[in-house]
Amino acid sequence: MFSPLIFLLLLALPLAISAGKCRIGTVVNRPFTNQPYSFPTNWNESHSAPHLDADQSCSWVVTIPQGFYVKLVIAGRINDSVGHFQMVDGNGNVVMSQHENKEPYYFPSPKFTLIVNNEAPATFGFKVQWAPFPIINEYEAGIAMLAHIVNITENVFGAEFSAPGASLMAFPANTSHSHTLRSAMVFQGKDANGTYLTNLFNIYNTHTQYIAPNALIYIVNVEAQGVKDKLLVQSSQYTNDLNPYHQLFCAPGATCSKTLNGGNSKSGLVYIEDQDQTLNAITMDVTATLSIYYGSQTDFFFLGSYTGATIQSNLPLTFSGGYMTQYIISHGKAELTLQMSNDVL
Numbered sequence: 001m002f003s004p005l006i007f008l009l010l011l012a013l014p015l016a017i018s019a020g021k022c023r024i025g026t027v028v029n030r031p032f033t034n035q036p037y038s039f040p041t042n043w044n045e046s047h048s049a050p051h052l053d054a055d056q057s058c059s060w061v062v063t064i065p066q067g068f069y070v071k072l073v074i075a076g077r078i079n080d081s082v083g084h085f086q087m088v089d090g091n092g093n094v095v096m097s098q099h100e101n102k103e104p105y106y107f108p109s110p111k112f113t114l115i116v117n118n119e120a121p122a123t124f125g126f127k128v129q130w131a132p133f134p135i136i137n138e139y140e141a142g143i144a145m146l147a148h149i150v151n152i153t154e155n156v157f158g159a160e161f162s163a164p165g166a167s168l169m170a171f172p173a174n175t176s177h178s179h180t181l182r183s184a185m186v187f188q189g190k191d192a193n194g195t196y197l198t199n200l201f202n203i204y205n206t207h208t209q210y211i212a213p214n215a216l217i218y219i220v221n222v223e224a225q226g227v228k229d230k231l232l233v234q235s236s237q238y239t240n241d242l243n244p245y246h247q248l249f250c251a252p253g254a255t256c257s258k259t260l261n262g263g264n265s266k267s268g269l270v271y272i273e274d275q276d277q278t279l280n281a282i283t284m285d286v287t288a289t290l291s292i293y294y295g296s297q298t299d300f301f302f303l304g305s306y307t308g309a310t311i312q313s314n315l316p317l318t319f320s321g322g323y324m325t326q327y328i329i330s331h332g333k334a335e336l337t338l339q340m341s342n343d344v345l
């Protein structure tokens, strides 16, 4: 006999947000209605992460039609040392984590894969939403000697850059909150129909430049994040001899020490904010040189150089902010201590 109580429970089941178990190989295609897909069913970003049973091993392949991208919102925590969440884009770039707090990821066509493994009981839920790419090309820039600096995630943005190998560096407004760079994607060619390469979040996580394999690339930011993350685009002919090559992040008024270790090769630090920078201390090989450029590494932007043997008597040295300042060490290990000017009020 069907009791009224069981009948009520059956009715309530599809509404409850709990699954607990999941499986490998679920393929998710965009529905014609363009409704989002969620796991567990009905989960969305206004809910906390639901419970996931111990010992799950699950994956979803989310397909994305040409001309569309997907926004993934994921929440959860792995509570053991071996489990993880793993997001793999269509070009094989992987992001792994044990904690996700609804900071979105964005993926272009043709697909992305979400993998979850856990041993201990965990929490986990996600939602994907498909959307057409904004059709936008604000400008085409041929990158030569003059580098381009773009506010990349403040607004929806799209632009084409041509250079014999564009060098890209990402400068998040907040280095401990760099997920806003995920909505900025890099494609080969002149629009988002081209082969997807990577996004600026992945590039930032390498802490160095990304050199595009093609002469023409298209960069699109699909969602306004309202933050001042910046993208530096240079021609790699002026950057490919720098290894390591790092961004200099240092807040107004702060003093920061940065170490470079180029071994036998050149290494560099690049600063693109407005503050003046005072080099108060430096350790470097006495046979090495520090060269300063107000722009890409060409004669035109060369300001001066100092050798390790003589630089100590020249300190402190103040360099101007406002465009870009590069500190290039010819070889060996160096440590620079720089003090930033205060914000102009």
Ligand SMILES: *[C@@H]1O[C@H](CO)[C@@H](O)[C@H](O)[C@H]1NC(C)=O
Pocket (backbone or CB within 6 Å): 042, 043, 044, 045, 046
């Ligand atoms: C999330 O789901 C709840 C129902 O559980 C619904 O009321 C709410 O509108 C949804 N929020 C979003 C952002 O979709």
Ligand SMILES: *[C@@H]1O[C@H](CO)[C@@H](O)[C@H](O)[C@H]1NC(C)=O
Pocket (backbone or CB within 6 Å): 077, 079, 120, 121, 122
């Ligand atoms: C992880 O597991 C431990 C032991 O079972 C438990 O005390 C803790 O609350 C769990 N943490 C989370 C985030 O689930």
Ligand SMILES: *[C@@H]1O[C@H](CO)[C@@H](O)[C@H](O)[C@H]1NC(C)=O
Pocket (backbone or CB within 6 Å): 149, 150, 151, 228
């Ligand atoms: C970026 O935004 C800031 C503040 O709105 C503005 O001053 C600056 O000129 C912008 N930079 C570029 C390269 O557009």
Ligand SMILES: *[C@@H]1O[C@H](CO)[C@@H](O)[C@H](O)[C@H]1NC(C)=O
Pocket (backbone or CB within 6 Å): 174, 175, 176, 177
């Ligand atoms: C940067 O992000 C972190 C982590 O979200 C936050 O705690 C911090 O306040 C942010 N810093 C600034 C200057 O906004």
Ligand SMILES: *[C@@H]1O[C@H](CO)[C@@H](O)[C@H](O)[C@H]1NC(C)=O
Pocket (backbone or CB within 6 Å): 067, 133, 134, 135, 191, 192, 193
């Ligand atoms: C892809 O190419 C077609 C045909 O040229 C064009 O209409 C469309 O806008 C392109 N899509 C994107 C996302 O750039």
